Amino acid sequence: MLQLRDLPTPEILGKFARRYPDADVTAVATFLHLLRVATDLSMALDACLQQHGLLQGRWWVLLLLMREETLSAAPSQLAEKAGVSRATMTGLIDGLERDGLVRRVTDLEDGRRVTVSLTDAGQATLDEVMPDYYRRIRQLMSGLDEAGREQLQSMLKIVHAGSPALLGRDGPADQPENHEE
Amino acid sequence: MLQLRDLPTPEILGKFARRYPDADVTAVATFLHLLRVATDLSMALDACLQQHGLLQGRWWVLLLLMREETLSAAPSQLAEKAGVSRATMTGLIDGLERDGLVRRVTDLEDGRRVTVSLTDAGQATLDEVMPDYYRRIRQLMSGLDEAGREQLQSMLKIVHAGSPALLGRDGPADQPENHEE
DNA sequence: TGATTATAATTAGCCGGCTAACTATGTCAA
């Protein structure tokens, strides 16, 4: 997601700000810092899961199934909840089924529908991974007390609320520029 | 990075915590929240850059070149600073060269070395993208004042410092000796 | 009824990461 290792130094940001007067140095620094930390955490999570033979995508599928009372769900539901396309979910389920962690059952009444269920092996895998995962997250966050966590989350919400600003068709139209396309 | 759209509700976290007593509910919630927000920002950034015909990887290359006094650098330097493999950097440069945004020049003294330079067209592209980017970041962060940004960054540092906890070979039982920054 | 449309899942093929192998060039010491 944010691969960049060499975040701009204050000097570089200042230099760029002279060429581009719209630059808000502390805003950019904070934004990049947030992406940098999150990227490192995500990569570290991947590494942790790989020690148990899982990858993030597959792990989420198992978790989503375990949340269900019936330990099962339709591929389309899983895709939506996991935030991936149905095609990607098909691939994830293929892999999990090959490893025996989930099972596919075609619906008897509606032949188009398929139900994916967590197998005993799948549950066992989660029972191995989750305690390790939870211990690591506990440790990761041990530097922040409850109040700190609350505060971090409330600041994240503020930033999150601004994210549509990044999306608008032509930017916060300060001064309209002429580009085609 | 964190595709998951359906973050666990407090009820689900509680249910999992009963099965896995090591779970620290607020730690997990904060961790996931951080990844969720960062992922949305990253995707929004991608969408913004795509409006100018760029992708994150290529954009970073142009920025790294613009930082240099000579507007040029070696592919290996760029790869390291951008945090991608040399092979990936070769591909990025291929695309940028094809679009005329950078230029490759083989070193006269050492035939193995190549210098990548920003072309006028590359600079012009940046001059189009950067003001838009900066305006959007300014808007994104407008909900936090300077003190808030400082505080957010200091909390990010605390979390970042704990990230080695996610990596340790066999859970946080053994303390990783990584210590930097 | 039977043609048309809608829905669920899958398949096909693209793209941008990666690692590992390869090519070309330079360096150094026997």
Add this chain to the structure above:
DNA sequence: TTGACATAGTTAGCCGGCTAATTATAATCA
């Protein structure tokens, strides 16, 4: 001088996302 090694970049091929097209089944209505 030349053979072993080192270095810079590229190429080859894998993998997991994606979109778009396809297959199979169900639902609708003239």
